[in-house]
Amino acid sequence: MGGWRHDHGGRDGWWRHRNGGYGWVGPLFWPFAYYDMYDYAMWGYGGPFWDYGYDDIYAGIFSPYGYDDLAGYLPQGGIAPQAPAQQPASTSPAGPNDQLAQMCGEDSRDIAGLPIDQIQQAIQPNDTQRAALDDLANASVKAAQDLRAACPTQISLTAPARLASMQMRIEAMIAAVAIVQPPLQKFYDLLNDEQKARLNALGQDARQGEAGRSATSSLAQSCGAAQTGVISWPAAEIEAKIRPTDAQRSSLAALQDASAKAAELLKNSCQAEEAITPPARLEAVGKRLNILLQAVKTVRAALDDFYGKLSDEQKAQFEAIGLRHAATTAGQPAVTRTHIHRHHASIGGLIRRFIWLAR
Template identity: 65%
Template sequence: MRNTTALRNPGFRARIAASAATAGWHHGRGGNGWWRHRNGGYGWIGPLFWPFAYFDIYDYAVWGGGFGAPFWGYGYDDIYAGMFSPYGYDDLAFYLPPRASSAPGSPDAAPDRLIQMCGDDSGDIVGLPIDLIRQAVEPTEAQRAALDDLARVSVTAAQNIKAACPTKLSLTAPGRLASMEQRIEAMLAAVATVQPSLDKFYSLLNDEQKARLTALGENQRRKIAARRGNRPVVQSCDVAQPAELKWPAEEIEARLRPDDAQRARLAALQDASARAADMLKTACQPDDAVTPPARIAAAGKRLDVMLQAVRLVRAALGDFYGTLSDEQKAQFEAIGPRRTALSDQPDRARRHSRRHRAFSF
């Protein structure tokens, strides 16, 4: 986890996220969850949304190409997973460390086991590889000053993202979407912090230096591709939704038995979810940006659309959720964990058991 070279490999981060996402499951549940991304990672790990967010932003902005796959893999499926979380309380409690000041599994304990996936504000681990850039472009004095400023603000940006690490468990769908909204707001703030300095530094480079920076990115991509056996990188947010992401209308009806007023709000929630999916699909353009300034701008636009989509769904969810009785809320929250349990196969459970033994924070 503290190997910065390894963490700059998107595939390596995806493997860590996959192990962390299933390590806390109880009763043999595990396997490939329905909320898994196409690159193998997970958008949700227990109470945490978007692990390694700072790496995903910087990797895409600086290197582009296959490095953008983790960033562009986030979308509507994560909002869906926020509403219908696969984690029950016992599963979430695994991510909280026992403390003398709070009982194990207490909702008020800070999830220190996830802190390194939230973000890191130390200069030697934040995603922006300043030393590699310096070696590649051989900056002039003015360029070196701009690069030093970029290094400084990248640490500040990482601090913004780290500050949005969850400090308590969100046990309800509205709470999870609130946590998701807070995380995306912090990422947008990080982009706004880095973007002016990145624009200034890049504008000071001559054509030869820009070519060297591009070549450095291509070299980094070749190294990672070689480690992956030269398998193609899936870099798209515009993909067909798996069957598991189908709106669970029948299950909601059977479990909650809503009255007419609740059905009207439920229909509004379903409509808001569909509109959010359409918004994110329309805003998918991972291959259009060709320079670091253009890519950081594209990242900011994508995050802004994600924030709008989350807020749209969260408002409709709040209207619906507020009409539910305590029993109905409990039934609604059980949809995700029940679906995950039913979808597991014995061989997946065995693979999970091996991962659980091997994984530690």
């Protein structure tokens, strides 16, 4: 199972997946969103993308952040976090002024740049096809830049605010898919059968180079395993710490039911077989994101209702559950994550990202 990791500064709050990817890093959900969508759509490497699911929703509810734990994530000069009730507002401590930008993909040009030369060499496009490929490349850059522009500007420290931020992030990803999908389909439709086979083979070659991992099996296993978190609900601790009234207990039961429904919804939407073509894989990305959005909205509505019925003291106790719960999982060994970004990202951009992850 994935779990909470400590960063080198001693703070909790890096929610990590079974395969080593990060669901939450500091205040940001899905830090390498465009990488993961791109890797699966273009190359068929689906493990990182399909790892996202119910456990990330659970992590959004039971985040381990205390009010002052995120100082290192704040930009220089001060985006004020949204503080839970009964906690005083404070001036944002000085920190790296590009931290949030880095997490959201400051070098989105490197992330989104299609391997034009590699594709042209493989398919030998005519003028019409080359123009369509250029349109696809431009759309890819625009989608990545728009996704970065939708980066959250506030650090959300309450459970409802975190799920709201999560919803906005997924909506931005869906918008990015909508930008890339038409030019990708147009380009692919202009190819003859031999060219399509060569383009599809680029992704197969990339996956075969990933230490012998099977993209199909990792996709199915990752997706299914990411929906198992319902049993992790700290129901007894919530009961003991919050001491809910009858009305609150009814809302809590509704929240747990909504979470179970979201987990089942996401599990049933797992794709058992690998899509063969880039357009089909991008379509699968869009469908999965829409299901994830539906799941988040389902849980968020129930969470807002429950949280709104709590007193300030109860809210503080609810938020503190994440801190205590994280202490039982933070000691798990770290997992190394791999990507096939060598096909489309600059060396400088990758070095900056790996250094940042290793800090």
